[in-house]
Amino acid sequence: MKIHEYQGKEIFKSFNIPVPIGYAVNKLDDVEKVIKKVQNESKKDAVVVKAQIHAGGRGKGGGVKFSSGLSTAVNNANKIFGMNLVTHQTGERGQKVRKILIEEASNISKEFYCAITLDRSLGQFVFMVSTEGGMEIEKVAEETPEKIVKVWIDPLIGMKSFHARKLAFGLQLTGSAYKEAVNLFLNLFKCFIRTDASLAEINPLVLTNDNKIVALDCKLNFDGNALYRQKDILSLRDTNEEDPTELEADKFDLNYIKLDGNVGCMVNGAGLAMATMDIIKISGGEPANFLDVGGTASADTVKNGFKIILSDKNVKAILINIFGGIVRCDRVANGVVEAVKELGLDVPVVVRLEGTNSEEAKEILARSKLSIIPASDMKDAALKVVKSI
Amino acid sequence: MSILVNKNSKVIVQGITGGEGAFHSQQMIDYGSNIVAGVTPGKGGSFILEQNIPVFNSVEEAQSNTNANVSIIFVPPAFASEAIIEASEANIELIVCITEGVPINDMAIAMKVLEKNKTRLIGPNCPGIISVDECKLGIMPGFICKKGTIGVVSKSGTLTYEAIGQLASVGLGQTTAVGIGGDPIIGTTMKEILELFEKDQETEGVVMIGEIGGQMENEAALWAKKNMTKPLVGFIAGQTAPPGRRMGHAGAIVSGGDDTAEAKMQIMKESGIEVCESVADIGEKMKKSLETI
Numbered sequence: 001m002k003i004h005e006y007q008g009k010e011i012f013k014s015f016n017i018p019v020p021i022g023y024a025v026n027k028l029d030d031v032e033k034v035i036k037k038v039q040n041e042s043k044k045d046a047v048v049v050k051a052q053i054h055a056g057g058r059g060k061g062g063g064v065k066f067s068s069g070l071s072t073a074v075n076n077a078n079k080i081f082g083m084n085l086v087t088h089q090t091g092e093r094g095q096k097v098r099k100i101l102i103e104e105a106s107n108i109s110k111e112f113y114c115a116i117t118l119d120r121s122l123g124q125f126v127f128m129v130s131t132e133g134g135m136e137i138e139k140v141a142e143e144t145p146e147k148i149v150k151v152w153i154d155p156l157i158g159m160k161s162f163h164a165r166k167l168a169f170g171l172q173l174t175g176s177a178y179k180e181a182v183n184l185f186l187n188l189f190k191c192f193i194r195t196d197a198s199l200a201e202i203n204p205l206v207l208t209n210d211n212k213i214v215a216l217d218c219k220l221n222f223d224g225n226a227l228y229r230q231k232d233i234l235s236l237r238d239t240n241e242e243d244p245t246e247l248e249a250d251k252f253d254l255n256y257i258k259l260d261g262n263v264g265c266m267v268n269g270a271g272l273a274m275a276t277m278d279i280i281k282i283s284g285g286e287p288a289n290f291l292d293v294g295g296t297a298s299a300d301t302v303k304n305g306f307k308i309i310l311s312d313k314n315v316k317a318i319l320i321n322i323f324g325g326i327v328r329c330d331r332v333a334n335g336v337v338e339a340v341k342e343l344g345l346d347v348p349v350v351v352r353l354e355g356t357n358s359e360e361a362k363e364i365l366a367r368s369k370l371s372i373i374p375a376s377d378m379k380d381a382a383l384k385v386v387k388s389i
Numbered sequence: 390m391s392i393l394v395n396k397n398s399k400v401i402v403q404g405i406t407g408g409e410g411a412f413h414s415q416q417m418i419d420y421g422s423n424i425v426a427g428v429t430p431g432k433g434g435s436f437i438l439e440q441n442i443p444v445f446n447s448v449e450e451a452q453s454n455t456n457a458n459v460s461i462i463f464v465p466p467a468f469a470s471e472a473i474i475e476a477s478e479a480n481i482e483l484i485v486c487i488t489e490g491v492p493i494n495d496m497a498i499a500m501k502v503l504e505k506n507k508t509r510l511i512g513p514n515c516p517g518i519i520s521v522d523e524c525k526l527g528i529m530p531g532f533i534c535k536k537g538t539i540g541v542v543s544k545s546g547t548l549t550y551e552a553i554g555q556l557a558s559v560g561l562g563q564t565t566a567v568g569i570g571g572d573p574i575i576g577t578t579m580k581e582i583l584e585l586f587e588k589d590q591e592t593e594g595v596v597m598i599g600e601i602g603g604q605m606e607n608e609a610a611l612w613a614k615k616n617m618t619k620p621l622v623g624f625i626a627g628q629t630a631p632p633g634r635r636m637g638h639a640g641a642i643v644s645g646g647d648d649t650a651e652a653k654m655q656i657m658k659e660s661g662i663e664v665c666e667s668v669a670d671i672g673e674k675m676k677k678s679l680e681t682i
Contacts, residue, residue, distance in 0.1 A: 118493060118497065118573060118574070120573050120574065120603055120604070121603075121604055121608070123497055123500045123501070123574055124497070125497070154501065155494065155497035155498045155500075155501060156498060156501045193494065196492060196493075196494055198493065223492055223493045223494070225466060225490045225491060225492045225493065226492035226493070226494065226495075228466075228467065229467070229492075257631075259629075259631060267547075268547055269545060269546050269547025269548065270545060270571065270600075271543070271544060271545020271546065271547060271548035271549075271571070271598070271600055271626045272545065272547035272548045272550075272551055272626075274600065274601070274626035274627040274629075274630055275548055275551070275624070275626040275668040276668075277628075277629045277630070278626065278627070278628040278629050278650075278667070278668065279667055279668055279669060280629075281628065281629045282666065282667050287629055290630070295528070295546075323547045323550045323551055323554065324530070325516070325528065325529060325530040325533075325546070325547065325550055326528055326530070354550075354551075354554055355530060355533060355550060355554070356530055356532075377555075377558075377669065378551070378668055378669050379667065379669035382669075
């Protein structure tokens with residue numbers, strides 16, 4: 001699960017990680033008041049106005065503006081608020097800005113990069129810092145990997161001071177800034193573990209002109225599997241940032257992701273669902289979605305799945321691919337027949353049912369006299385669905 | 390022969406009194422698996438499944454009373470990592486964890502305990518193992534398997550069934566099919582399963598099925614290049630998956646670099662693996678690979 005920068009910074013504060021003075025605004029009327037408040041508390045005129053959307057690349061897309069005083073800040077806030085921000089992560093459609101963060105401008109002496117995530121292959125946490133902050137870390141990793149300092153942390157032992165010291169020395173920090181960095185790193189790891197984060201990234205982490213270490217940005221992602229024990233984190237979910245159809249699917253426990261093609265698919269199991277999308281493409285079509293109906297697909301699940309797929313107006317044909325293990329194909333077939341009758345489908349439906357009770361399922365479909373196109377295997381199904389459009 | 394489990398495996402079921410646990414335990418018994426006991430804290434002393442299977446309060450008790458060497462876990466995600474640790478500390482040699490949705494931090498800690506005790510774990514979030522006609526552990530439909538000479542290893546459940554179905558349609562049976570799971574942290578890697586199949590005398594060829602995300606298939610491919618003497622057919626699901634999206638399995642996230650389907654398929658090809666561009670070619674490719682030896 002993702003959250004906004006301003007929410008992440010509130011979490012940072014609760015773990016004593018220094019962030020700039022700033023407040024989030026969700027209606028334009030409050031902008032001037034909040035800018036003045038930030039100016040008052042920071043005793044500085046300059047502020048930064050930052051669009052709050054989940055996608056990265058906000059600066060390049062025009063969603064982050066330095067503002068030297070009140071009038072420019074109000075201007076910038078007016079421009080950013082409500083804009084459709086397009087970044088490399090939002091796709092062409094962009095994302096509407098519904099909240100902005102007004103923050104004191106920092107006097108930056110140096111910019112660093114700092115992140116914690118899981119190293120899957122070692123089963124340990126990896127804590128990385130680099131003197132090359134502010135820019136794309138992928139590039140640094142590729143071109144000058146020696147500029148990234150890493151420590152691996154055993155989950156049973158946790159982060160120790162020597163880990164943090166190595167990172168702070170790696171950033172060539174000295175004196176009070178060194179001490180602040182060591183504390184920040186230890187606190188960031190604490191934050192990462194206690195919130196069940198899957199990624200904690202600060203880019204940039206800055207050294208200010210008055211020798212303070214401050215987290216200028218904040219990106220926190222959380223392990224979806226752990227949200228049951230992170231009620232506070234879960235309450236930060238912003239459904240405005242999610243696709244409405246995907247949200248609807250979520251209510252029915254369906255795992256749905258919208259894509260740009262016109263062949264809707266309904267499949268049991270994530271791997272088979274991805275393989276079905278792939279074979280549609282190989283057969284000359286474009287998948288309209290990923291939809292995993294899970295291990296307990298019933299008639300109801302199938303009906304809800306149909307509704308979700310059909311809410312996408314691009315869909316010109318539907319492919320149902322079920323390999324029944326625990327899932328019984330006859331139940332799925334009944335679900336298909338019921339749904340087609342009830343929803344009055346006007347797009348072709350190709351059905352491939354294999355595994356548990358597949359023979360009974362084929363009879364059910366044949367008896368229904370509905371214009372459902374049966375397929376014998378995946379290749380057959382993909383070719384038929386592409387041809388049907 | 391087979392790998393991981395066989396007719397001599399003595400199995401306990403953790404979470405046997407739950408709905409899933411009881412249902413699949415019966416299915417496993419019907420297949421012929423030797424289920425010797427169940428564990429549900431607080432229900433020790435009772436019997437389940439037509440009064441045939443004794444239930445114990447702890448894995449330690451169940452193990453010492455039955456001499457079990459294998460455990461299969463059907464407990465809810467919040468308790469799964471503890472169940473794994475409990476089994477490992479009770480000297481169980483092989484643990485299969487079916488549970489989906491185990492927090493990653495919990496798994497990271499459990500893995501360290503498994504390392505210390507030298508316990509092998511399959512999963513979590515996996516369909517389990519079938520050694521054909523000997524022992525079924527997990528939720529795979531047993532009837533689709535036929536005894537034969539092909540090993541199957543896969544991250545995904547239903548895609549494993551698809552591969553088995555295709556092998557059957559070209560007349561090839563299996564030795565063992567293993568679903569290793571698709572989570573970011575799993576107990577046994579694809580490479581480790583390939584090692585076992587390579588050593589198994591009865592296995593003559595192997596199908597490996599991967600997904601986008603992670604490095605496991607690449608690691609397996611590079612190992613196979615140097616060490617595998619048996620024909621290997623591979624497939625990677627997720628060629629059309631959009632970057633940065635979670636596709637059902639926590640592991641199936643494309644984050645760029647060499648964890649895309651394309652990159653993995655390239656590395657597999659370079660390692661001498663017969664790579665299927667289309668999922669529909671798995672059976673045919675395996676048949677051809679065996680004929681050309």
